[in-house]
Amino acid sequence: MIDLRLLREDPDRGRASQRARGEDPALIDALLAADEARRGAVTRADNLRAAQKSASVAVRSASPQDRPAILETAQALATQVKAAELAQAEADAALRTAHLAIPNLVLDGVPPGGEQDYVVLEQVGAVPAYDFPVLDHLDLGTALGAIDTERGAKVSGSRFAFLTGWGALLELALVNLAVGAAVEAGFTPVIAPALVRPEAMEGTGFLGAHAAEVYKLESDDLYLVGTSEVPLAAYHSGEVLDDLPYRYAGFSSCFRREAGSHGKDTRGIIRVHQFDKVEMFCLVAPADAQAEHQRLLAYEKAFLSALELPFRVIEVAAADLGTSAARKYDCEAWLPSQQRWLELTSTSNCTDFQARRLGIRSRSEQGLAPVATLNGTLCAIGRTIAVLLEVHQRADGSVHVPDALRPYLAGRKELLPQ
RNA sequence: GGAGGCGUCGCCUAGUCCGGUCUAUGGCGCCGCACUGCUAAUGCGGUUUGGGUCUCAAGCCCAUCGGGAGUUCAAAUCUCCCCGCCUCCGCCA
Numbered sequence: 478m479i480d481l482r483l484l485r486e487d488p489d490r491g492r493a494s495q496r497a498r499g500e501d502p503a504l505i506d507a508l509l510a511a512d513e514a515r516r517g518a519v520t521r522a523d524n525l526r527a528a529q530k531s532a533s534v535a536v537r538s539a540s541p542q543d544r545p546a547i548l549e550t551a552q553a554l555a556t557q558v559k560a561a562e563l564a565q566a567e568a569d570a571a572l573r574t575a576h577l578a579i580p581n582l583v584l585d586g587v588p589p590g591g592e593q594d595y596v597v598l599e600q601v602g603a604v605p606a607y608d609f610p611v612l613d614h615l616d617l618g619t620a621l622g623a624i625d626t627e628r629g630a631k632v633s634g635s636r637f638a639f640l641t642g643w644g645a646l647l648e649l650a651l652v653n654l655a656v657g658a659a660v661e662a663g664f665t666p667v668i669a670p671a672l673v674r675p676e677a678m679e680g681t682g683f684l685g686a687h688a689a690e691v692y693k694l695e696s697d698d699l700y701l702v703g704t705s706e707v708p709l710a711a712y713h714s715g716e717v718l719d720d721l722p723y724r725y726a727g728f729s730s731c732f733r734r735e736a737g738s739h740g741k742d743t744r745g746i747i748r749v750h751q752f753d754k755v756e757m758f759c760l761v762a763p764a765d766a767q768a769e770h771q772r773l774l775a776y777e778k779a780f781l782s783a784l785e786l787p788f789r790v791i792e793v794a795a796a797d798l799g800t801s802a803a804r805k806y807d808c809e810a811w812l813p814s815q816q817r818w819l820e821l822t823s824t825s826n827c828t829d830f831q832a833r834r835l836g837i838r839s840r841s842e843q844g845l846a847p848v849a850t851l852n853g854t855l856c857a858i859g860r861t862i863a864v865l866l867e868v869h870q871r872a873d874g875s876v877h878v879p880d881a882l883r884p885y886l887a888g889r890k891e892l893l894p895q
Numbered sequence: 896g897g898a899g900g901c902g903u904c905g906c907c908u909a910g911u912c913c914g915g916u917c918u919a920u921g922g923c924g925c926c927g928c929a930c931u932g933c934u935a936a937u938g939c940g941g942u943u944u945g946g947g948u949c950u951c952a953a954g955c956c957c958a959u960c961g962g963g964a965g966u967u968c969a970a971a972u973c974u975c976c977c978c979g980c981c982u983c984c985g986c987c988a
Contacts, residue, residue, distance in 0.1 A: 519947055523957040530957095533969045537915055551968035674978095717905090845944085 478576055478833040481512060494582040497589050497795035504578055511568070511575040518568035522561040529554040577685065580800045581830040584767075587795050587804050594794035595807075601778065602787030604811050609872040613814035614863035615745035618644060620874055620894040623866070624746060635743070636735060636750045640862070643892050647865070648753065648858050650885035652728060655755040655780060655856040659726030662776060664757060667727040669708035672699045677711035680835040682801035682827075689736040705729035706852040709758035714835040718848060721839055722761040722769065726855060729754065745863055747812075747819065752859035759851045760837065763829055766849035770826040773853035774806050777822040780855055783881040786810045786868055789818060801827040810864045821860055824853030 484491050488509060492502035532551040539547045588596045618624030623644030629637035640648055656666050678684050678700045683691055692701035702708060705727035713723070731754050742748035757776065761769045774790065781788045793805040802825035809818035832838070832847035839848050869877040876892040883889060 516947070519957080523947060526957060529968080534916080536968050548968055553968095555968060 478830060479579055479582055480829065480833070481508075481576070484509065485512070490582065491579070494795075495579070497583045497587070498580060498798065499591065499796040500580065504575070508572075508575040508579060511572040515565075515568040515572045518561070518565040522558070522565040525554065525558045525561045529558050580682075580685075580798070581803045581828060583795045583798065584803045584826070584828070587798070588792060589796075590794040591796040592794070595791040595797070596794075598790040598792055598806070600787075600789040601782060602785075604787060605813060605868060607813065607870075607872075611813045611867065612870060612874070613745065614747075614866045617866040617870055617874070617876065618745070618862075621866075621876065621892055622895045623647065623862075623892075626745065633750075636748065638746045638749055638859075640746075640859075642895075644862065646886060647862050647882075650882045651856050651858050651861055652753070652755060653885045654783070654881055656726060656728065658776070658780060658783075659755065659757065659855060662724075664724045664726035667705075667709065667712075667725050669702075669705040669712075669727045669729045671702050671705075671708075671729050671732070672697075673702055673707055673711060674699060677707055677714070678702075680714060681707045681710045681831055682799065682834070683707065685800045687800070690734050692732045692734055701732035702729065703733045704731050704754060704852075705756045706758055709756065709852075710831050710835060710837075710850055713760065713837050716837060717845060718760060718837065718839045721848060722759055722765065725758045727756045727758060729756075731857075746859045747863050749859055752857060754857045755855040757824075757851075757853045757855050760832070760848045761851065762839065762841075763846070763849045766826050766828055766851060769849075769851050770804065770806075770824065773824040773851055774808075776855065777808050777824060777853055781808055781810060781821065783879065784861070784865060785879040785881075786821075786864060788821065799825065801825065801830050803828045803830070811868065812864060813867045813870075819860070819864060821857060821864060822854035824851070826851050 479491070484505065488505055491505040491508075495502040495505060529551065532547070532554050535547050536544065536551050588594055612620075615624060615626065621644070622642040623640065625639040625641055626637075629639050632639075660666055672694070675684070675698065678691065683703065690703060693699075694701070708729070709725050709727045712725070730751060732751050735748060735750060738748060746752070757773055759769050759773065778788075778790065788808050788810040791807050791809060793807060798805055805823060805825045807820050807824075808822040810821045811817075812819040827850045829847035829849055831850045837848050837850070838845040865879075866876055869879070871877065871891075874894040878886055878889050878891055
């Protein structure tokens with residue numbers, strides 16, 4: 478939810494942001510009109526309520542002979558109040574609908590354009606060359622006894638997999654490495670619920686344009702989260718926070734319907750319905766948000782470097798930003814089997830957009846004001862395993878284990894096919 | 896899953912049975928002022944949040960007693976639904 482007060486003063490900023498995102502700038506004017514209409518309805522209802530209040534007092538203190546007449550006017554006022562309150566409720570709802578339709582304001586400097594218009598900020602490590610025919614992660618994982626998608630499909634359907642043996646151990650090793658690094662950096666580790674109420678889902682902006690991506694448990698009115706960003710953001714909802722910043726590293730399973738991704742990444746475990754992830758989530762003073770964003774990006778880069786993976790950092794263009802994000806960086810690792818860059822991590826600065834919806838505030842000189850929230854992937858496990866196997870494969874089918882992971886894999890330097 | 900209890904403006908708490916100056920009591924904490932070598936103590940005042948109006952601020956108005964709906968001229972108080980917490984029973988890793 479964007480800042481209405483700011484929008485009243487500077488509607489052009491809102492329109493410009495909408496244009497950059499490829500959204501309709503007229504929605505800004507619709508929002509301002511709904512705001513205006515609501516204020517009128519509120520004033521009318523307030524005035525009637527005040528009148529009714531004094532009428533009510535008059536009834537109590539009326540003499541017996543005056544009472545019937547006074548009661549009658551009070552009753553008439555009550556009817557009017559009821560109508561005015563109904564009108565106010567409708568105006569409130571209309572404003573909310575218009576408000577929810579607007580994604581976050583894009584920050585200055587975000588590249589214009591869509592999915593193809595990202596800007597490459599840097600590349601870390603060289604694209605690896607192999608003097609043998611490379612295998613993809615599924616072939617490697619099958620040979621290692623690490624990944625079983627056939628039985629995943631048998632048991633749960635397409636886009637599900639079992640991680641077995643080294644696959645399971647690799648996941649645990651990655652989780653340990655990631656959580657350890659996060660704790661070292663001052664994050665509070667959190668095991669978060671993967672099922673959340675509708676308010677949590679809506680508050681984080683996932684029920685808008687991407688609602689079809691989300692699993693819902695209809696009979697319990699709960700949603701399965703696609704990222705622990707959702708429970709972590711909702712964790713402090715409705716609270717007033719002192720002692721900012723708060724930094725959390727959440728671990729949870731993530732569930733995604735992958736509706737509309739038919740035929741994309743169908744092989745292996747690059748795009749599955751369920752995976753585990755360590756996610757960073759920060760609540761900071763709005764003025765510190767941009768600096769915090771750079772920190773999150775730095776942690777992501779450090780983690781990929783520790784895994785000895787070549788990657789590049791891109792800044793995502795305006796029209797490709799999620800509803801809540803005002804700026805987003807992705808780290809993309811090299812995927813040898815497909816000779817392309819694959820998104821492994823993503824970090825977004827959501828400014829005060831989520832905090833306004835979720836009612837997360839802190840005390841400032843102007844009184845209570847929404848905080849800024851930021852999120853960043855530290856390690857999306859499945860995809861990381863896929864890239865790890867491919868990048869570190871050798872001609873004999875063995876896979877090199879990066880130094881950083883060895884302490885969590887009983888000191889193993891390589892994984893061997895069964 | 897069953898039975899019962901509870902939820903009041905930071906924390907604790909009065910008020911709810913029996914609707915009406917509740918414009919919500921008192922304490923703690925906190926803020927300001929006074930007194931005072933300093934601190935403490937004491938005294939006085941202030942201290943929910945959201946919205947509207949005004950736009951420099953102050954002030955004024957409306958709403959707010961877990962959330963929502965209802966009854967009524969009038970709801971913290973009565974009715975219904977939902978949420979949360981606690982106790983007991985059942986079941987369970």
